[in-house]
Amino acid sequence: MAEVSLSAVPVGERAVVSAAGGSGSMRQRLLDLGLVEGTEVEPLFESILRNPRAYLIRGAVIALRNEDTDSIKVTL
Numbered sequence: 001m002a003e004v005s006l007s008a009v010p011v012g013e014r015a016v017v018s019a020a021g022g023s024g025s026m027r028q029r030l031l032d033l034g035l036v037e038g039t040e041v042e043p044l045f046e047s048i049l050r051n052p053r054a055y056l057i058r059g060a061v062i063a064l065r066n067e068d069t070d071s072i073k074v075t076l
Contacts, residue, residue: 018037018075
């Protein structure tokens with residue numbers, strides 16, 4: 001299994017969070033949204049420029065910017 005950043009996962013492919021990076025309030029926000037180790041995430045949609053993207057996280061659809069998801073490592 002390859003480990004990549006969440007922003008690199010193709011739309012429609014599922015991945016599992018292996019490490020949540022970042023710092024400060026953004027890290028806390030991502031953890032509060034459920035992006036913790038072991039959580040399954042699926043990119044659903046992306047804008048024309050691929051930023052922001054919509055993710056299915058624990059039953060909720062959440063839009064996040066790529067710069068916020070670059071620090072989250074996932075396994076495919």
